[in-house]
Amino acid sequence: MENEELVSGCTGRDCEFNAYYTQVVCLDGTRSCFYAKLAKAQESEFHDKQLVGATEQITKILDSLKDPKGRKLSLLATEAGMMLAWVNHDETVKGDGSEPVRASDDPEKVLKALRIITD
Numbered sequence: 001m002e003n004e005e006l007v008s009g010c011t012g013r014d015c016e017f018n019a020y021y022t023q024v025v026c027l028d029g030t031r032s033c034f035y036a037k038l039a040k041a042q043e044s045e046f047h048d049k050q051l052v053g054a055t056e057q058i059t060k061i062l063d064s065l066k067d068p069k070g071r072k073l074s075l076l077a078t079e080a081g082m083m084l085a086w087v088n089h090d091e092t093v094k095g096d097g098s099e100p101v102r103a104s105d106d107p108e109k110v111l112k113a114l115r116i117i118t119d
Helices: 049-064 107-113
Strands: 006-008 015-019 024-028 033-035 072-078 081-087 092-094
Touching: 015 033, 024 072, 024 081, 072 107
Parallel strands: none
Antiparallel strands: 006 092, 015 024, 033 072, 072 081
């Protein structure tokens, strides 16, 4: 039986990703999905000049990326680290028919669903 569920988008920082075979969607949940945006900070002992410069460079790269399908560039928090992905954060997104893997599922299952290389 195909999974035809409708999922409701997430709001604020309370996003959890759901990985389907052909797409990732975020909905209210465990704070595992974030818009790919770095916070700018003043130079300090823990955010030195090197990190200020790196933040500026990374921001320029992220801002230059555009998805023709209208998805949002997002960071997915996984056991293997943060992953960049094009994600649907829409109010309502229809599943693609596959069974979703949630961020809160078994870490090995999540890594496999996202096709993360762990070598």
